[in-house]
Amino acid sequence: MKKIALIFGVTGQDGAYLSKLLLKKNYIVHGVKRRSSSFNTERIDDIYNDLHNKTNFYLHYGDLTDSLSVLKIIKKINPNEIYNLGAQSHVGVSFEVPEYTANVDALGTLRILDSILTLGMKDRVKFYQAGTSEMFGASKPPQNEKTNFYPRSPYAAAKLYAHWITVNYREGYNIFACNGILFNHESPLRGETFVTKKIVSALCKISLLGKGKLYLGNLYSKRDWGHAQDYVVAMWKMLQQKKPKDYVIASGKQYSVKYFVNLICHILKIKINWKGKGINEKAYLNGKVIISIDKKYFRPTEVDSLLGDSRKARKELKWKPDYNIQSLAKDMVTQEIKNINGKK
Ligand code: NAP
Ligand code: GDD
Numbered sequence: 001m002k003k004i005a006l007i008f009g010v011t012g013q014d015g016a017y018l019s020k021l022l023l024k025k026n027y028i029v030h031g032v033k034r035r036s037s038s039f040n041t042e043r044i045d046d047i048y049n050d051l052h053n054k055t056n057f058y059l060h061y062g063d064l065t066d067s068l069s070v071l072k073i074i075k076k077i078n079p080n081e082i083y084n085l086g087a088q089s090h091v092g093v094s095f096e097v098p099e100y101t102a103n104v105d106a107l108g109t110l111r112i113l114d115s116i117l118t119l120g121m122k123d124r125v126k127f128y129q130a131g132t133s134e135m136f137g138a139s140k141p142p143q144n145e146k147t148n149f150y151p152r153s154p155y156a157a158a159k160l161y162a163h164w165i166t167v168n169y170r171e172g173y174n175i176f177a178c179n180g181i182l183f184n185h186e187s188p189l190r191g192e193t194f195v196t197k198k199i200v201s202a203l204c205k206i207s208l209l210g211k212g213k214l215y216l217g218n219l220y221s222k223r224d225w226g227h228a229q230d231y232v233v234a235m236w237k238m239l240q241q242k243k244p245k246d247y248v249i250a251s252g253k254q255y256s257v258k259y260f261v262n263l264i265c266h267i268l269k270i271k272i273n274w275k276g277k278g279i280n281e282k283a284y285l286n287g288k289v290i291i292s293i294d295k296k297y298f299r300p301t302e303v304d305s306l307l308g309d310s311r312k313a314r315k316e317l318k319w320k321p322d323y324n325i326q327s328l329a330k331d332m333v334t335q336e337i338k339n340i341n342g343k344k
Pocket of ligand 2: 089090091092131132133134182183184185193194195196198215216217218219221222223257297298299302303306
């Protein structure tokens with residue numbers, strides 16, 4: 001019998017990679033998408049076929065803020081595995097819409113867990129919760145499963161609720177529920193407003209088309225960046241273990257935003273010069289300013305330094321990433337160039 005997976009957040013970066021991974025593993029995959037006034041299935045259009053064209057991939061309308069839809073979809077699909085990747089996932093935006101972020105990211109998780117319980121499905125379903133290194137926030141690096149949480153945004157605080165409610169339903173009701181505490185992971189499918197994708201898109205346009213300018217916030221925060229394709233493998237592996245546990249997933253290497261800018265310039269073979277300090281820092285290409293700082297991209301509270309220690313996952317899940325920062329950056333640039341050339 002084929003296993004059935006249900007993915008909340010199927011239209012996002014990770015949802016697309018996870019769907020492809022599970023289909024390759026011969027699962028039947030069901031995804032929940034939100035109603036939107038414009039198309040929001042671009043990342044999964046290559047695998048999505050409607051009812052006229054049968055495949056093992058199905059989409060359903062639903063929303064994590066709508067308990068009824070969550071309960072009804074879980075009942076109808078009767079899955080073996082549920083992956084909760086759905087979230088308002090932008091840290092900066094969470095300061096603008098804190099209540100909505102809490103509703104989706106915190107209570108959305110509770111809605112899924114309680115539906116599993118209410119429907120009497122706890123012995124059938126395994127549950128994965130998309131936790132985040134943002135929960136470590138201001139805690140000193142390196143961070144692992146034993147590090148204290150210290151959230152620094154409404155997003156991180158909401159995800160912390162989701163983390164603990166997942167632990168609570170595991171301990172209280174014996175649900176097979178795991179928290180993946182994933183550090184930043186990127187890809188060509190990354191949302192346009194996250195810093196790596198924003199840098200790659202702008203610098204490729206500047207390099208290929210000779211137009212555009214990039215405005216950034218804090219150049220000096222450090223992140224532990226991996227490739228989404230590697231990280232969805234870890235999600236799946238967590239649900240294949242004998243016991244449900246929580247795992248940190250990370251590359252174990254840390255780079256600043258400015259390092260990432262310089263790396264992309266190096267790949268594109270463009271030579272920039274940095275001048276100035278603080279909000280007056282700028283990057284020049286052939287004497288012209290191509291990067292400036294805009295205060296609006298600073299956050300009220302910043303997470304300065306994330307660096308993951310994923311030894312537990314590497315030992316118990318036998319997980320290790322194929323990509324490093326260089327191959328990740330190259331993949332993002334190669335795809336971006338294809339996109340630009342396709343549109344020309
Ligand atoms: P993403 O690209 O922003 O995708 C988020 C997904 O959630 C999208 O499918 C989005 O739908 C959906 N969603 C948003 N609000 C929803 C709602 N009210 N009801 C149902 N679905 C909703 O995020 P990602 O990078 O793939 O990340 C996947 C998960 O991992 C998220 O929970 C994120 O917080 C977490 N995480 C990500 C990282 C990372 O570095 N990428 C690291 C740690 C944890 P639309 O397409 O319609 O917007
Ligand atoms: N988005 C953005 N835009 N970030 C900028 C910019 C900018 O113009 N300029 C500097 N930054 C800095 C941010 O202040 C932050 O320190 C860093 O770049 C990374 O920002 P994001 O790419 O937005 O990612 P994030 O680290 O805040 O959050 C991502 O990773 C988390 C895991 O640690 C998201 O994917 C979260 O959903 C995820 O949980």
